[in-house]
Amino acid sequence: MPVNPWREIPPHSSLGVYTEHGLTPTLLSDFLSAASEAGCTMVYDPFVGSGVVVTYFQEKCIESAGADSNPWSLLLSRAKTLPLDWGAVRLWAERVEGEVGEFEPIVPSPRLARYHDARVLEDLGRLRALIEEAPGEWKPLLLAVLVRVAYRWSRLKRSPAPRFKDASQASGNVRLDFFSLLNKAISELEARRFCASVALFQADSSSWIPTRLCGVVTSPPFANNIDYIRHTMLELLWSGLARHSEDLGRLRSAQIPACEAAARTWKESSQHQWLRDLASRIGGSRAPGFKKFMLQYFHAMESHFSLISDSLEWEAWYTIGDSVLGGVYIPTHSILARLAEKSGLRASVKLLGPRMKRGRTLYLLRLAPQRKR
Numbered sequence: 191m192p193v194n195p196w197r198e199i200p201p202h203s204s205l206g207v208y209t210e211h212g213l214t215p216t217l218l219s220d221f222l223s224a225a226s227e228a229g230c231t232m233v234y235d236p237f238v239g240s241g242v243v244v245t246y247f248q249e250k251c252i253e254s255a256g257a258d259s260n261p262w263s264l265l266l267s268r269a270k271t272l273p274l275d276w277g278a279v280r281l282w283a284e285r286v287e288g289e290v291g292e293f294e295p296i297v298p299s300p301r302l303a304r305y306h307d308a309r310v311l312e313d314l315g316r317l318r319a320l321i322e323e324a325p326g327e328w329k330p331l332l333l334a335v336l337v338r339v340a341y342r343w344s345r346l347k348r349s350p351a352p353r354f355k356d357a358s359q360a361s362g363n364v365r366l367d368f369f370s371l372l373n374k375a376i377s378e379l380e381a382r383r384f385c386a387s388v389a390l391f392q393a394d395s396s397s398w399i400p401t402r403l404c405g406v407v408t409s410p411p412f413a414n415n416i417d418y419i420r421h422t423m424l425e426l427l428w429s430g431l432a433r434h435s436e437d438l439g440r441l442r443s444a445q446i447p448a449c450e451a452a453a454r455t456w457k458e459s460s461q462h463q464w465l466r467d468l469a470s471r472i473g474g475s476r477a478p479g480f481k482k483f484m485l486q487y488f489h490a491m492e493s494h495f496s497l498i499s500d501s502l503e504w505e506a507w508y509t510i511g512d513s514v515l516g517g518v519y520i521p522t523h524s525i526l527a528r529l530a531e532k533s534g535l536r537a538s539v540k541l542l543g544p545r546m547k548r549g550r551t552l553y554l555l556r557l558a559p560q561r562k563r
């Protein structure tokens with residue numbers, strides 16, 4: 191079964207990376223060779239997630255920019271790409287480690303009490319209070335470390351959707367965990383090359399992208415019912431980017447509706463008859479929710495392609511997986527290729543290999559303008 195190779199590669203190994211998305215080091219290296227040959231000096235990722243693309247290109251001294259509608263993605267990508275005075279962070283950590291107990295806990299959302307035992311919540315709250323006092327530009331790193339520790343010490347497990355687990359599974363000490371992971375992250379970051387700038391924007395990429403783009407490489411949401419907001423719920427709550435379920439709901443509304451939870455009555459659905467025919471075959475008790483998000487998903491992706499069609503100078507590469515909804519096979523890759531062509535792009539699809547989910551496949555969708563610019 192393919193795993194996410196970035197889990198073993200710094201700085202993702204300490205700061206975390208989203209689940210399988212097909213953007214392997216080999217694929218990014220192929221993109222880099224082709225983009226350099228085409229004369230692109232800047233790379234764009236409209237669905238930046240945990241920042242694999244921008245981190246990779248920064249290390250290769252190529253400027254990049256990334257967008258995501260989930261603010262946590264931007265904070266985590268910032269933590270991986272912002273050079274700091276590592277010696278100063280280390281000294282600070284050594285100094286404050288013994289002082290954590292004196293801090294009054296800050297628990298940014300009352301919802302957090304659902305996910306942690308009282309003692310753990312208090313320890314995490316003291317660390318959160320400590321972070322509040324730290325210099326502003328260190329906060330992405332410190333928060334990224336805190337939420338990794340918070341997950342380890344929570345009742346949530348990702349499997350792939352977050353579920354409750356027995357909290358007593360974690361052993362050791364929350365504070366020690368925090369400082370040892372922070373030191374590991376600093377060591378990994380210290381060894382990186384920060385030789386190009388990375389710009390990050392919070393944006394809905396179905397309604398906004400920059401006006402000129404040379405090369406795009408990304409993994410958009412797949413139509414497979416994954417709720418990225420639920421997946422990053424602890425992160426959003428501990429960082430203070432969301433406090434209540436209404437905040438989480440608003441963030442879901444800004445997502446490409448790739449899951450039932452992000453579908454909305456007010457969002458537009460695809461009117462293509464061939465897609466509606468496919469949706470009408472979806473069966474089972476969840477058919478109404480699946481049909482709704484699937485048609486909204488393809489509408490949003492078509493809007494995205496129409497923006498890409500206006501801006502793209504060279505090529506856009508998307509890794510994309512197929513899915514099965516209510517017993518019906520959804521060839522997301524070939525549907526997206528057809529929608530991209532309707533939006534005025536040339537599209538080709540290449541098989542990449544099997545997905546983590548048995549029987550599902552990963553593809554590379556390559557798009558180019560109809561006419562050379």
Ligand SMILES: C[S@@+](CC[C@H](N)C(=O)[O-])C[C@H]1O[C@@H](n2cnc3c(N)ncnc32)[C@H](O)[C@@H]1O
Pocket residue numbers: 207208209211213236237238239240241242243257258259260263393394395396408409410411412418444445446447
């Ligand atoms: C498959 S993940 C990207 C993974 C990424 N390659 C990485 O390095 O982790 C898809 C991302 O698309 C983001 N997303 C969903 N809807 C979006 C929208 N309307 N605009 C921008 N980003 C969106 C999600 O928040 C998620 O981070």
